Amino acid sequence: MSLPRDGLPAEQVLEEIRALRAADRPTHGGRLFAYVYDPGLPGLDALAQSAHEESAHVNGLDPTAFPSLLAIENVLVGAAATLLGGGPETVGSVTGGGTESLMLAVKAARDGAPSRQPRLVVPATGHAAFAKAAHYLGVALDVVPVSPQTLRPAVADVAAAIGPDTVLVACSAPSYAHGVVDPVAGIAAAAAERGVRCHVDACFGGWTLPYLRRLGVDVPPFDLSVPGVTSISVDLHKYAYAPKGVSVLLHRDADLRRPQYFAYADWPGYPMVNPVISSTRSGGPIAAAYAVLRHIGDEGYLALAARTWEAVRGLAAAVSAVDGLRLVAPPESTVVCFTSDVLDIFVLADELAARGWHTQPQFAYGELPASIHLTVTPSVAPRVGEFGADLRDAAAAARAAGPVSLPPVPLDAPLPALLAALGVGPGGLPERMATINTLLNAAPPAVREALLVDFLGHLQRPAY
Structure with a gap:
């Protein structure tokens, strides 16, 4: 996109940004379990x-x-x-x-x-x-x-x-x-x-x-x-x-x-x-x-930590209550991490995303299994019950769907052929990521790194 010959009105520029932001994950509301940290405090964004x-x-x-x-x-x-x-x-x-x-x-x-x-x-x-x-x-x-x-x-x-x-x-x-x-x-x-x-x-x-x-x-x-x-x-x-x-x-x-x-x-x-x-x-x-920091204060942070810990314990209990899921470790901070020995964890992540919950799948490492990571914040606390119900439904759907099958394309295939086989088009990633995550999980770390670099290079192109 070239620069406009004449400057655009301020509100038009802001509308362009809002339109672009519509494709982003939600930064507030307790449905994104990675990348952002939402205390759920009214007025804090305006102050910042x-x-x-x-x-x-x-x-x-x-x-x-x-x-x-x-x-x-x-x-x-x-x-x-x-x-x-x-x-x-x-x-x-x-x-x-x-x-x-x-x-x-x-x-x-x-x-x-x-x-x-x-x-x-x-x-x-x-x-x-x-x-x-x-x-x-x-x-x-x-x-x-x-x-x-x-x-x-x-x-x-x-x-x-x-x-x-x-x-x-x-x-x-x-x-x-x-x-x-x-x-x-x-x-x-x-x-x-x-x-x-x-x-x-x-x-x-x-x-x-x-x-x-x-x-x-x-x-x-x-x-x-x-x-x-x-x-x-x-x-x-x-x-x-x-x-x-x-x-x-x-x-x-x-x-x-x-x-x-x-x-x-x-x-x-x-x-x-x-x-x-x-x-x-x-x-x-x-x-x-x-x-x-000055606005929240020491007692404010203590209250936010209490609310976060309440959410952590609730989410951990919700995971433990679902047949086929298990915690990777007992929670001791602000993370709930879980895996499964019977369900495809990447399909489960897709099923949760389809229900509006954006989690962070993690690949296997040595003897450590592939898992789903939840970064927990205070804004999650009111949604624990809702998440638990959706987690049960998502697990049932993942069980019914079974694991994904990888396309018959070798990892060393040319990038355009590999991306096409994975369903990655000009518009970016597909809605469901299980096939891509399964392929990356199967690849050795060095191959995985090369694929990620090539993919990011594929996305980062000038807009004219």
Whole structure:
């Protein structure tokens, strides 16, 4: 689509955006169990939008020019440090999201302990962003297997993976896929014994775990109060309910943070110093996060965590009540993950989508089965009964339909032929995804990655 010769009226442009948005999944209302975090609080979106507008054109590149943004970031870091066991020496940075926080944790560790062949130790359930960080930063990845029963790594296995070139050991609180907390205390102790940093990825659930503990949930130690934990990350655009994208990366002290920075003065322009990956940063999301945190407050987050936990327990009970379904792990955070030994899990996901519930299918990994992931938020609580009834109906329909059959096209077929066989046309994905998910589930990870790259490249074409 080329630019119009003359500018369009503002309302016409907004109507175009609304028309495009009509194809999106619903971001509110408790029917989308991934990607978005809806507290169900009236007026919160309007507050965040107003705060975003106030600072949208403020540039985080230079805090001396825009001290308001520096002050807001320091408040956000202080709130995260207070919640996550920080002490008087704790420092932090506001980043654009969890992936950036993890990449910076890896960079700080790599540059803080120089090695010719730096290595990162991470459990198999660690977020894929660790692999991305290792790839971008030239760090070798040592993946530690997890128990199929507990979905956690053994501390002894993590300790055995630490070598002379290990610069960072990572763990999750909780893991995204299954919502379980790794044995952080043991892993951090093993890292400290070898003089290696330990990062806790609490991007997904770090803002809820302290509140769940206050509600009586058995949450193991996981934050900066644990000896040996040197850094921790938490996303404010998840369970702090700020607009995307705002995350916080905390370090135990300033010396640990220093290698995270990038400075360059050997050129004719302005001297560059960046605490995060981006140079220019809009103040809009950061100001919106500030407004949301200040508006909800500590007791508000406690109430939201209670409502979320109520929904988690209700959804887990609904899954357990359906013949043929089982929980992958007992819920201990804000995730309900389930699978089946008798039903095609991808057909089940399609049946739930046909009933208006948008879940996140997950592929098999080693001994871990394919599963359906539900990210649970407070807005789900009023819908638990409705979901349970639809889940029973969807399971019955999946049982009657049986598993899908893959088209007789080899995985190495030309992309147009493969897409046509899978029902992917010019308009994008088909309504039902079971065949595509079954094919991807059957493919080795390297083939799966290549297919996904080719498919995304197929979708991302200029609109003229």
